[in-house]
Amino acid sequence: MVNFKVIDTGAPKAGPYNLGIKAGNLIFISGQVTTPETRDIKGQTLAALEKIKKVLEAAGAQVSNLVKVTVFLKTITDFNEMNNAYKEFFEQNSVSEKFPTRTTIQATCPLPYGLVEIDAIAIL
Secondary structure: OOOEEEEOOOOOOOOOOOOEEEEOOEEEEEEEOOOOOOOOHHHHHHHHHHHHHHHHHHOOOOHHHEEEEEEEEOOHHHHHHHHHHHHHHHHHOOOOOOOOEEEEEEOOOOOOOOOEEEEEEEEO
16 A cells, blocks of 8 residues: 655645645646636746645655646647746746656646646656
8 A cells, every 4th residue: 555645735625636645755746727817828837837836845845856747728829838938937946957747738627717737746
């Protein structure tokens, strides 16, 4: 049986799930979205990544521990703007030489204002 620990930042959740789970030396982070006040793709991308950063910090990790990121875009035409915001976030967090692996797909977001949802896996 794998021993795991729930990672909680105190942020509200929209359902019966955990923001993060630490299992051994792996950290699994649930899909992160933003609030309705953030309407543009850049702002939503940066907000989702900041939420991921908070989960990492609560688990005793940092952005450089990320090994896999999945980006779900409501509209694939937002790819370039998302990509620029994504790069900006990692450069601001000193991870521009060792970006995590990434998959980006177009998917229907469950929230009417959601343009992007991002989940991640990190290793300690």
